[in-house]
Amino acid sequence: DGGITQSPKYLFRKEGQNVTLSCEQNLNHDAMYWYRQDPGQGLRLIYYSQIVNDFQKGDIAEGYSVSREKKESFPLTVTSAQKNPTAFYLCASTPDGGVGQPQHFGDGTRLSIL
Amino acid sequence: AQSVTQLGSHVSVSEGALVLLRCNYSSSVPPYLFWYVQYPNQGLQLLLKYTTGATLVKGINGFEAEFKKSETSFHLTKPSAHMSDAAEYFCAVRGKNDYKLSFGAGTTVTVRA
Numbered sequence: 001d002g003g004i005t006q007s008p009k010y011l012f013r014k015e016g017q018n019v020t021l022s023c024e025q026n027l028n029h030d031a032m033y034w035y036r037q038d039p040g041q042g043l044r045l046i047y048y049s050q051i052v053n054d055f056q057k058g059d060i061a062e063g064y065s066v067s068r069e070k071k072e073s074f075p076l077t078v079t080s081a082q083k084n085p086t087a088f089y090l091c092a093s094t095p096d097g098g099v100g101q102p103q104h105f106g107d108g109t110r111l112s113i114l
Numbered sequence: 115a116q117s118v119t120q121l122g123s124h125v126s127v128s129e130g131a132l133v134l135l136r137c138n139y140s141s142s143v144p145p146y147l148f149w150y151v152q153y154p155n156q157g158l159q160l161l162l163k164y165t166t167g168a169t170l171v172k173g174i175n176g177f178e179a180e181f182k183k184s185e186t187s188f189h190l191t192k193p194s195a196h197m198s199d200a201a202e203y204f205c206a207v208r209g210k211n212d213y214k215l216s217f218g219a220g221t222t223v224t225v226r227a
Contacts, residue, residue, distance in 0.1 A: 042217040102148055105157035
């Protein structure tokens, strides 16, 4: 079955450490997105990519970085500059740029500080 | 930029009772509208969407929503709640030429036996 795979499901970060969250999709979707979810705040967009080798900052990009070297992969790095990284991170994708199309979501990665 | 307001962060209903979740958006042009459901420690699953056409949209699990342009609303309803409906629900909006979704803060539904 096609879908979005996020790994790991749980991740712990030490002080000053960068960590990378994986997102892989086999839906052949062009656009991919990263969201951060905090209780009572809904989902906030970190970065998105409409095509390979191109990506744009979302609403809360500071302290995060991404790459899009392959269509099916959109990893997110949480850098040491992100002072409050504890959250639930969700990856999503849409076909063909996605205008009007719903986003498909992975099952998320929960990141905590050690 | 689009904004979405979900009225009520928590809703408690009895099993078999009506479920009504409210969503209002800000936009001068009718956008695309979505409702998603999230179970604990999982991603979001699409319940239904409105793009064009019929303003009453039916989705999965017996849910439906009505787009009312004059009220800028897209409220979600289900006639009879089931225990399995206990989850968090998100309303989301996308502008006609926008690749980004704007989400409401979410409404947590609990179902009483």
